[in-house]
Amino acid sequence: MIFEFGFGLGALFLLLAALLATSVRVLREYERGVVFQLGRFWSVKGPGLILLIPVLQQMVRVDLRTSVHDVPTQDVISRDNVSVKVNAVLYFRVIDPQRAIIQVANYFEATSQLAQTTLRSVLGKHELDEMLAERERLNIDIQQVLDAQTDAWGIKVANVEIKHVDLDESMVRAIARQAEAERERRAKVIHAEGELQASEKLMQAAQVLSQQSGAMQLRYMQTLANIAGDKTSTIVFPMPMDLLAALADRAPR
Numbered sequence: 001m002i003f004e005f006g007f008g009l010g011a012l013f014l015l016l017a018a019l020l021a022t023s024v025r026v027l028r029e030y031e032r033g034v035v036f037q038l039g040r041f042w043s044v045k046g047p048g049l050i051l052l053i054p055v056l057q058q059m060v061r062v063d064l065r066t067s068v069h070d071v072p073t074q075d076v077i078s079r080d081n082v083s084v085k086v087n088a089v090l091y092f093r094v095i096d097p098q099r100a101i102i103q104v105a106n107y108f109e110a111t112s113q114l115a116q117t118t119l120r121s122v123l124g125k126h127e128l129d130e131m132l133a134e135r136e137r138l139n140i141d142i143q144q145v146l147d148a149q150t151d152a153w154g155i156k157v158a159n160v161e162i163k164h165v166d167l168d169e170s171m172v173r174a175i176a177r178q179a180e181a182e183r184e185r186r187a188k189v190i191h192a193e194g195e196l197q198a199s200e201k202l203m204q205a206a207q208v209l210s211q212q213s214g215a216m217q218l219r220y221m222q223t224l225a226n227i228a229g230d231k232t233s234t235i236v237f238p239m240p241m242d243l244l245a246a247l248a249d250r251a252p253r
Contacts (some may be wrong), residue, residue, distance in 0.1 A: 011067065013181045016227050018223055019054045022052075022054050023051055023053065023054050024038070024049065024050070024051060024052075025045075025049070025050040025051075025052060025059055026048070026049055026050070027046035027047045027050060027061070028047055028050060029047045030047075030063060030064050031046055031047060031061055031062065031063060031064065031139065032044055032045070032046045032047070032061075032062045032064060032097045033045040033046045033050055033060065033061055033062070033097075034059065034060045034062060034098055034101045034102075035050075035052065035057055035058070035059045035098050036057065036058050036059075036060075036246040037053070037056055037057050038056060041098065041102060042057065043112055044097050044098055045059070045188070051067075062094055062095060062097040062101065063094070063222060064095075065093060066091055066092070066093040066158060067091070067092055067108065068089065068091055069089070069090045069091075069108075069111070069112055069115070070087070070089055070090075071087055071088040071089065071090055071112070071115050071116055071119060072087060072116065073085050073086065073087040073164075073166075074087065074116055074119050074120050075120075076123045076124055077124060078123065078124065078126060078127055078128045078131060078252070079124065079125060079126055079127050080127045080128055080218055082127075082167075083166055084128065084131065084165055084166060085164075085165075086119060086123060086131070086162060086164065086165050086166075087162075087163050087164055088115070088119055088160055088162045088163055089141070089161050089163055090111070090112075090115045090146075090159075090160055091156070091157070091158045091159040091160070091161075092111055092146075092150070092156060092157045092158060092187040093156055093158065094107065094154055094155060094156075095154055095155070095156045096154025097154065098154065099152070099154030100153055100154040100155060101151055102151045103152060103153050103154065107153050107154075107155055110235050111146075111150055111153075111155055111157075114146060114149060114150065115142075115146060115160070118142055118145050118146050118149075118226070119142060122138065122141055122142050122145060123138065123142075126138065126201060127226070130166075131162075131165050132165060135162050138161060138162060139159070139160050139161055142160045142162075143157055143158075143159060143160040146160065152237065160230040168250060199215045
């Protein structure tokens with residue numbers, strides 16, 4: 001009789017220990033527990049020690065830390081009909097555990113799929129040059145669209161970064177030719193601007209020389225000195241008419 005009583009007491013103790021083990025939960029600082037009672041939402045618990053009523057209450061753990069998700073490579077057709085492959089990285093976290101569990105079946109998978117479709121739709125509205133040169137602005141546009149749509153799920157999209165924009169070989173060669181043509185155009189424009197400035201300076205110098213006869217004669221003598229320095233046997237140079245007129249006036253008659 002005593003043996004049966006002891007066996008029954010031990011079984012009861014084991015049952016109580018099992019119930020206690022199933023009712024006690026410990027949540028870390030970055031975790032929250034969404035508790036359901038008889039299938040209905042009851043409360044959000046944590047962090048720390050949580051006691052649940054066995055059988056009547058169940059708990060779902062939710063991690064509040066920022067998750068990093070690599071968005072798979074997507075085929076995107078830009079607004080100027082260029083096909084590119086784009087991938088990105090997504091940073092998001094749960095800010096409302098209740099909505100993250102109740103409003104969507106799998107918030108991680110839902111956010112991932114939404115990021116892929118949003119990446120294609122947003123980048124498809126821009127031209128290739130914008131994808132290559134204005135990534136920061138495009139990152140902000142994608143982040144704002146995602147954040148607005150995931151707000152109903154209790155998800156906060158903190159940041160989106162476009163990692164790579166891959167082009168096929170023919171498009172890379174076309175862009176290289178375009179860049180070379182742009183460099184040649186700029187070189188021609190700079191050369192033309194230099195010629196224009198030089199012609200303006202020459203025009204100003206001609207006006208000064210035409211107004212000052214002494215300056216004209218001085219320039220003429222400098223030119224003669226430069227010619228005399230060359231190793232040539234014959235030098236032919238024009239004689240100014242005013243100088244010939246002065247010599248003719250001084251000649252004896």
